[in-house]
Ligand SMILES: NC(=O)c1ccc[n+]([C@@H]2O[C@H](COP(=O)([O-])OP(=O)(O)OC[C@H]3O[C@@H](n4cnc5c(N)ncnc54)[C@H](O)[C@@H]3O)[C@@H](O)[C@H]2O)c1
């Protein structure tokens with residue numbers, strides 16, 4: 001290790017760390033990550049990335065006495081993470097970033113580095129060396145420019161896990177939404193809404209929620225069309241495709257219901273206690289924006305992205321690289337902190 005700050009292991013350290021990938025270095029990932037450590041929210045995490053880049057990022061941030069600049073400790077090997085004192089940032093060096101990367105810009109080199117960190121973290125998760133993976137945001141165009149033919153983490157991790165069926169869930173305290181289709185053009189997404197895809201989503205969501213301790217999760221299924229087709233007036237996918245999947249799921253003991261009008265189902269599901277206990281635990285949404293807008297609208301600082309169906313726990317903030325504010329010390333680390341907390345909780349249950 002390259003730091004004189006090494007001491008004894010932190011008290012009550014967990015047996016395995018959480019891998020925290022650095023994300024696109026040109027976005028807000030590194031600064032939110034430094035903030036999360038500075039706020040004492042990342043204990044037990046090891047950053048998969050570049051220590052020099054993080055140190056440079058940390059120098060650009062202003063700190064107050066109650067949240068001071070964390071030390072950065074480059075690890076020789078993962079096992080050394082336990083020797084890093086509480087509050088410092090342990091970094092497993094996966095990449096050495098070029099110093100001329102421009103903050104707030106798409107750069108293939110940044111995309112390639114982000115990808116290398118995800119790969120390394122996923123490899124360690126698959127063999128059980130880390131308890132969970134939390135990913136800071138990547139830029140999809142930078143990833144593509146680097147020649148990576150996956151749209152995002154979800155598809156990369158699915159591929160690395162052998163192609164297991166997975167689904168994206170966005171969650172905050174009030175809503176949980178699981179998507180049937182994710183990163184594709186809306187025209188293609190409509191075609192990709194098949195009975196099999198809806199049924200598989202219901203099975204994955206049901207299984208995951210039981211893992212969190214819900215004995216019989218109430219799963220609402222959104223329709224595809226306005227007013228869930230209004231009895232066939234505005235489309236028949238609800239009757240032809242979605243309702244049969246719900247019926248099959250119900251016959252398997254899954255408490256699925258719907259299809260409900262998409263414009264009101266999230267309002268009904270929202271848990272805003274004490275006035276509004278939600279009528280459902282999860283909403284299954286047909287396509288990306290149908291499901292993600294309601295969660296993000298409640299506050300980008302609260303949402304967590306969870307990949308359901310993987311053989312390991314993976315969470316992420318619900319926001320992206322925010323190139324418009326990167327490097328300006330304006331990024332809110334709350335969603336990353338929520339993702340770390342959720343990963344910790346889920347890792348215990350996994
Ligand atoms: N987890 C991920 O890897 C992830 C998630 C979402 C989007 N993305 C990718 O990120 C890139 C940019 O996406 P986008 O511009 O649509 O969304 P974005 O979330 O990066 O930004 C949307 C708006 O929210 C603001 N914002 C986002 N996070 C913030 C934070 N923590 N604090 C303060 N303000 C914040 C931004 O400044 C911007 O105005 C795209 O390539 C997208 O695909 C990645």
Ligand SMILES: N[C@H](C(=O)O)[C@H](O)COP(=O)(O)O
Nearest residue numbers: 152153154155305316318319
């Ligand atoms: N759809 C996600 C969101 O808006 O939060 C985002 O693109 C991240 O996707 P991955 O987790 O697959 O990178």
